[in-house]
Amino acid sequence: MTPPLLRVLVVDDERPALDELAYLLSRDERVGEVLTCDSAAEGLRTLQQTDVDCVFLDIQMPGLTGLDLAQVLSRFRSPPQVVFVTAHEAHAVDAFELRAVDYVLKPVRADRLAEAVRRVVAGGERSPGTGQDAQIPVERGGVTRFVDRADVTHVEAQGDYARLHTAGGSHLIRTPLSTLEEEWRTAGFVRIHRSLLVALAHVREVRMDAGRCSVVVGGPPGPDGGVQLGVSRRHTRELRDLLLRRGES
Structure with a gap:
């Protein structure tokens, strides 16, 4: 049976990066719907009203950061999976401690993003602390x-x-x-x-x-x-x- 298409949310305060990531995700045959927000606060409001399968999340944003939002999501009864998309390597440890499915560095390559989507579909099989090859x-x-x-x-x-x-x-x-x-x-x-x-x-x-x-x-x-x-x-x-x-x- 073919798995259902993903509904994803992209959160990034930089419009060019937001549009590019949304475009690349929309071309993936495993993604059915792409929602976008230009701040973590707006993203939280959207997630409180709409169920999504995964959030593609920038880290450094004004006000509420991507890490802050991920911490809030971890307390949801059924939290969406999280993929961090950022230009900074320094936050990888913090990101994976929040059980992120993946950590993608900008500029985003289409093949690397496709791998992140694969991990989302697989239910985060590479998430640290789970799986035999963690x-x-x-x-x-x-x-x-x-x-x-x-x-x-x-x-x-x-x-x-x-x-x-x-x-x-x-x-x-x-x-x-x-x-x-x-x-x-x-x-x-x-x-x-x-x-x-x-x-x-x-x-x-x-x-x-x-x-x-x-x-x-x-x-x-x-x-x-x-x-x-x-x-x-x-x-x-x-x-x-x-x-x-x-x-x-």
């Missing part, structure tokens, strides 16, 4: 990079932040460990300590010493390979059961 935006020195979640060996709590550890280094993100534990459980991440999540796929060894359990993640097996992480007593049995089931599958 990519996590991390920012360092004003540059946003994307880390494959499959490369993350373990996650360490640092207050309201979390530090992702990979073989190539570590990355701090503005997401509490408790949130990642809930969202990444289906991807094989389990809590082994109040301040640690571990990716079961990266566990190389389980060690017992004087009744205390630890695991080794990353690197080759052996005394000099990987990183050793302590497992709290309350999480030891659950972890060992999960690893046994993994070995039997």
Whole structure:
């Protein structure tokens, strides 16, 4: 069955950019209707009166910004999907923390916009924290990079932040460990300590010493390979059961 055509809203305070984006979207065979607004405040009024499938949203606008509007939309009972369209890379982390489906940089290419529409149709399959191939935006020195979640060996709590550890280094993100534990459980991440999540796929060894359990993640097996992480007593049995089931599958 052919999926229904999308109704989308484009919000941008710059008329040329607004018209260009609306034109490109109107040419996409998956889009049935394109609404436009030249401010976030007007966009909010429209969204309170009209159901749309997705909002293509500029970030830097006078008054209410695109990020502000996205935060308001996140509290809707059935929020539309959000694609940010902006000339600035610096807001990518904030955008994806608001569960944006995509983050498209201006000037917008038709093929790149078509990919954003594909992700909307697919229900945001590339949104961070969901899907087995999720990519996590991390920012360092004003540059946003994307880390494959499959490369993350373990996650360490640092207050309201979390530090992702990979073989190539570590990355701090503005997401509490408790949130990642809930969202990444289906991807094989389990809590082994109040301040640690571990990716079961990266566990190389389980060690017992004087009744205390630890695991080794990353690197080759052996005394000099990987990183050793302590497992709290309350999480030891659950972890060992999960690893046994993994070995039997």
